[in-house]
Amino acid sequence: MTRPVYLDYNATTPVAPEVAEAIHPFLNESFGNPSSSHVFGQNAKEAVLQSRREVAALINAAPDEIVFTGCATEANNLALLGVAAKAPVGQRHLVVSAVEHPAVMQPALHLQRCGWDLSIVPVDARGRVSPSAVAMALRPDTALVSIMHANNEVGTIQPVTEIAALTRPRNILLHTDAAQSAGKIEVDVDAFGVDLLTLAGHKFYATKGIGALYVRAGTPIGGIIFGADQEHGLRAGTENVPAIVGLGAAARLARERLPEATAHLRSMRDHLHTRLAEAIPGLVLNGDPDERLPNTLHVSFPGVTGRELLHDASTDVAASVGSACHSEHDAVSGVLAAMGFDSVRASGAVRLSVGWMTTDDDTARAASGLIAAWRRLVAQ
Ligand code: PLP
Numbered sequence: 001m002t003r004p005v006y007l008d009y010n011a012t013t014p015v016a017p018e019v020a021e022a023i024h025p026f027l028n029e030s031f032g033n034p035s036s037s038h039v040f041g042q043n044a045k046e047a048v049l050q051s052r053r054e055v056a057a058l059i060n061a062a063p064d065e066i067v068f069t070g071c072a073t074e075a076n077n078l079a080l081l082g083v084a085a086k087a088p089v090g091q092r093h094l095v096v097s098a099v100e101h102p103a104v105m106q107p108a109l110h111l112q113r114c115g116w117d118l119s120i121v122p123v124d125a126r127g128r129v130s131p132s133a134v135a136m137a138l139r140p141d142t143a144l145v146s147i148m149h150a151n152n153e154v155g156t157i158q159p160v161t162e163i164a165a166l167t168r169p170r171n172i173l174l175h176t177d178a179a180q181s182a183g184k185i186e187v188d189v190d191a192f193g194v195d196l197l198t199l200a201g202h203k204f205y206a207t208k209g210i211g212a213l214y215v216r217a218g219t220p221i222g223g224i225i226f227g228a229d230q231e232h233g234l235r236a237g238t239e240n241v242p243a244i245v246g247l248g249a250a251a252r253l254a255r256e257r258l259p260e261a262t263a264h265l266r267s268m269r270d271h272l273h274t275r276l277a278e279a280i281p282g283l284v285l286n287g288d289p290d291e292r293l294p295n296t297l298h299v300s301f302p303g304v305t306g307r308e309l310l311h312d313a314s315t316d317v318a319a320s321v322g323s324a325c326h327s328e329h330d331a332v333s334g335v336l337a338a339m340g341f342d343s344v345r346a347s348g349a350v351r352l353s354v355g356w357m358t359t360d361d362d363t364a365r366a367a368s369g370l371i372a373a374w375r376r377l378v379a380q
Helices: 017-026 039-059 072-086 102-113 131-137 160-170 241-279 306-312 334-338 343-347 360-379
Strands: 066-069 093-097 117-121 142-146 173-177 196-200 211-215 284-286 296-300 349-353
Touching (some): 017 241, 039 066, 039 211, 066 072, 072 102, 072 142, 117 131, 142 160, 160 173, 306 360, 334 343
Parallel strands (some): 093 117, 093 142
């Protein structure tokens, strides 16, 4: 049986063949512990260093500013809780947006339970945070602002550079969760002006179980996992060398392919959108039409729920009604609620996310499958 077309690249990506090839020797031949002084250890140490250089190059950072973590969730936790650990007395106010992934929202709420003040900045109907809303939330005791670079559900890209122009002169640290944007669009820590930035390996063709936090040199931050002194003392535990090597290889590929990949993603996404919009009157695009990830098509179908549509079309398409992390629940997604959607538009929503491997044939088959399923359901 042919598998359905995979249109859930925002949930996770396959491992690129080049990445798998790079990892392979580190599973058996080059298995040393980077902390060992013999040749096995030193080979592993050099491989980790090389990956640090590749990951740094992808985001225009210095290698020493990269901290490898177990996932993007951990990187976000390290950013928020690690900054909180070093925040001076009297600086216990944190600002996040209403559309953050739970990997930022939950540590933020945890800090609130620990006595921090938390401000949650709203978004507009396209899911954009306005810099003026951030400016209004800033206070003399604000230690950190965390606003994601691109949203995992609707793909809206946030004005991070404009937000940095507000936080920098006030000496407020700025973190951005770039788990969804790295490898899809340009991510440049200096152009953005951020102090901390999160990456997720499995969103750009590395393996699951690896992430990284960029920490600008001089940023006051403490570790949240205590043990030996790996990763500048910020992330104790023997390094996951194969996954780190994979992240480095994926970062190199992403950097080399970026302009071509961005164009390919945009063309596949728009091809899919055009086909659906031509056949389905009343289909609405969600998120910002322009300031949006090139691979993400979040649309509401009229007269059906996204869940029943995907179920009916499941032999042709594998996609998601929201973010994979919460899609088994039927509650309106927090992101769509923050964008002010009514329950009808929210429940008709489907997230279709394309990837490097998506072809014209894939988008044609997926569109036909979705259109046929929609027609069957509205005819009932
Ligand atoms: N941040 C964003 C924006 C995400 O989309 C995700 C995953 O969907 C994460 C963080 C968490 O990634 P992980 O589950 O790999 O830790």
